[in-house]
Amino acid sequence: MPQLDPASFASQLIWLSIFFVALYAMLNYLLLPRVQSVLSMRTRTIADDIGEAEQMKSEAERAKEFYEKSLADARSQSNSLLLQAQSEISARSLERIAALDLEIENKIIVSTNEISAAKAEIMKKVAPVASELTGIISEIMISHKPDNNQIDKIIHNIAG
Numbered sequence: 001m002p003q004l005d006p007a008s009f010a011s012q013l014i015w016l017s018i019f020f021v022a023l024y025a026m027l028n029y030l031l032l033p034r035v036q037s038v039l040s041m042r043t044r045t046i047a048d049d050i051g052e053a054e055q056m057k058s059e060a061e062r063a064k065e066f067y068e069k070s071l072a073d074a075r076s077q078s079n080s081l082l083l084q085a086q087s088e089i090s091a092r093s094l095e096r097i098a099a100l101d102l103e104i105e106n107k108i109i110v111s112t113n114e115i116s117a118a119k120a121e122i123m124k125k126v127a128p129v130a131s132e133l134t135g136i137i138s139e140i141m142i143s144h145k146p147d148n149n150q151i152d153k154i155i156h157n158i159a160g
Contacts, residue, residue, distance in 0.1 A: 130155050 002008060131151045139145040 127152070127155055 003012070131148060134151050134155065135145050135148065138151075
């Protein structure tokens with residue numbers, strides 16, 4: 001094998017040195033600066049993205065606080081509207097109940113008057129029949145017919 005021949009060691013060391021220096025120069029001056037610029041650009045991009053994410057996070061927190069405050073305000077406003085509506089409904093209900101009570105009282109008075117009038121009219125029609133019937137029953141039971149005026153007074157007192 002020619003690599004292991006001690007006579008060619010000197011030329012192999014020279015070529016090794018040339019290739020090593022060339023490779024070192026090419027890596028140091030061409031490839032590593034590009035890799036380093038890409039890495040620094042990635043680092044800056046990551047740092048910018050982290051800063052932007054933190055800014056968005058703070059904006060999201062502010063938006064959340066605004067949302068929660070708006071939600072609390074809306075709840076309190078809806079509660080106040082609900083209480084107001086309940087009080088209005090209660091007031092209207094009380095007014096309607098009072099109006100219905102008055103209407104019922106008027107109908108009761110009218111009905112009572114109609115019943116009294118009907119009762120009086122019936123009593124006018126029944127009184128002569130009752131008077132005559134009382135006279136007949138008295139005559140049959142006690143063999144004596146009382147005076148018609150007395151019978152009319154008694155029937156009138158009973159009828160009220």
